[in-house]
Amino acid sequence: MKITIKLFALLGKYLPEGAVKNQIDIEVSDGASVQDVIHSLSLPAEHCHLVLVDGVYVAPSERDNKTLSEGQALAIWPPVAGG
Amino acid sequence: MSWAKRILRVNLSEGSCTEEPLNMDWAEKYLGQRGLASKYLVEEVDPKVDPLSPDNKLIIATGPLTGTAASTGGRWSVITKGALTGAIACSNSGGFFGAELKFAGWDMIIFEGKAAKPVYLLIKDDAAELMDAADYWGRTVWETEKGLKAEHQDPQMRVASIGQSGENGVKFACVVNDLHRAAGRSGVGTVMGSKNLKAIAVRGTKGVKVQDPDAFLKATSDAKAVLAENAVTGEGLPAMGTQVLMNVINETGALPTRNHKDVQFEGASDISAEAMHEPRRSDGKPNLTRNGACFGCTIGCGRIATIDPNHYTVKNREQYQIASGGLEYEAAWALGAATGVNDLDALTFANFICNEQAFDPISFGATIGAAMELYEMGVITKDDTGGIELTWGNAEALTTLAELTGRGEGFGAEIGLGSKLLTEKYGHPDLSMSVKGQEFPAYDSRGIQGMGLTYATSNRGACHLRSYTVASEVLGIPEKTDPLSSDGKAGLVIAFQDATGAVDSAGLCVFTTFAWSMDNIAPQIDAACEGDWSVEKLLEVGERVWNLERKFNLDAGFTGKDDTLPKRLLKDAAKTGPAEGKVNELGKMLPEYYSLRGWTDDGVPTNETLDRLAL
Known part of the structure; x- marks a missing residue:
């Protein structure tokens, strides 16, 4: 199935080739979890601080069990702040 | 020490500059900068005053850690009755101006009255003098700062000034220092312009003394290490802003x-x-x-x-x-x-x-x-x-x-x-x-519920910097809460408001709190200042400042009915995203907030609350 992966800030360097504006559609296996995608992209776990699926926060403890659906957007940031 | 213990009072109507001692009894209760200057404003200005009349005052204030070796210890504020809002205003800036003022040996400048013609204030350590600003009136901030440094042949002079907007009565004019740092909100530059005050130019060479230099060096070094090792303050903010x-x-x-x-x-x-x-x-x-x-x-x-x-x-x-x-x-x-x-x-x-x-x-x-x-x-x-x-x-x-x-x-x-x-x-x-005439910043309170309460209750009108619950609700600092839920947000807002009140009164930048807790801040203030400055005492200062500001606004004519949001946020649901279908639940949060604050159902601090805070 196809999902959209969005990697921001200092995680941008982990985006697959062809990404535009920090996002790209990728194929993942049906039933893939958030953690599966994080692992497949070799993202350092300690840098995956803010993880959103369609804008909704996924806590670290939920990432193994949170499965993705076709067309969903997975967005990830390292620890960031502003104001 | 750490306070210079001196105030410069400038009467623009009379053209006089007078030194007076800082009220150290008040410093003990309000610390400095936002808190202490608000106390002076409350004591000296009728809350019902027209913000643009000569009877309003404009206070330039540093904190005890301004100009010290504490990380971010360069903050300063402008305190007045805001031209945009008619509420108490405190606009905080960084850059280098605040530290320079402290180096010159001044904690605060209180401007009163109105000059008959445009002037600027020139400070060189103990010497302060009002100067003719005819050559600078009608000029931009960038032209003014460049011109003053050239005129006085001092490239190290620091300048805070208004642009043409402040001269012309734009309601949201700022005071800008060091070319692009601003005391930005609530129209504090408009008040400065109404007084025919174009700029403050300062050069200081006296330095700042702290109470216990060894303890201060250790406390500030430890705290800097915390900032450096934190992923947000050590890496994220410098790289991405x-x-x-x-x-x-x-x-x-x-x-x-x-x-x-x-x-x-x-x-x-x-x-x-x-x-x-x-x-x-x-x-x-x-x-x-x-x-x-x-x-x-x-x-x-x-x-x-x-x-x-x-x-x-x-x-x-x-x-x-x-x-x-x-x-x-x-x-x-x-x-x-x-x-x-x-x-x-x-x-x-x-x-x-x-x-x-x-x-x-x-x-x-x-x-x-x-x-x-x-x-x-x-x-x-x-x-x-x-x-x-x-x-x-x-x-x-x-x-x-x-x-x-x-x-x-x-x-x-x-x-x-x-x-x-x-x-x-x-x-x-x-x-x-x-809210209260001041425009929202960049967070829609239908999607971040706590920010609705933050905006509605902010003493200077809609503002994110009075209680940045975004840190918790979105960014997970210090711990993650659900942005779509209003449960528990009254207590969260109060915790942020009180802590921020203390930080804003210290001379520090609120961005340190992405890494620092009050446990990192208190030892720095305690080592720098005479007296005992515990976490508990600092949070009490924050709460006292909040209630003092509230009291000024109530006396100015604001009521609990002004603690509200535009209909669009209360009636029109968000159309997309995680908050789709939601409005802000202010009506649920506000009564709990008043109760936790020790205020009446109408949003007025009770006598018990005022007594507890020695107000």
């Missing part, structure tokens, strides 16, 4: 767009921190030139930016083909998402003009957004705008109006009224996205 939030808040579905009609902006990625790093096609350079830091800061979140030299805004205008203060998140949001403009160079240019002419990009951009909605409705027409097509996303309209507003000309003079007066003038006051 506050602008990193543009995509975060858009994804969260809480990015107010087109005057809060929408909560997500399709052009957000074009104006984000990531976009600022992208090399341009024209010259191969990115918008972001480098990061920048204020006095003593070991974070360095500031953005120094350049505009594409071929962009329409700066082509053949070499004065703007420079590296200068770039977009921070709040400015990028207001100039961009609030107006639907996704042209990064246009936003950067408008931001340059806001700095050069010293007016608040948040209130400016938000007011443009309100005007664009009125234009869309046909209420404002080209006849009103002088031919400007005020359509959503029109970058040229934005940049043209930035220049006109800075000079107070044409339709820019109407934008300079701020959204409250502008929308009232055109018969649609509900379209002002503001």
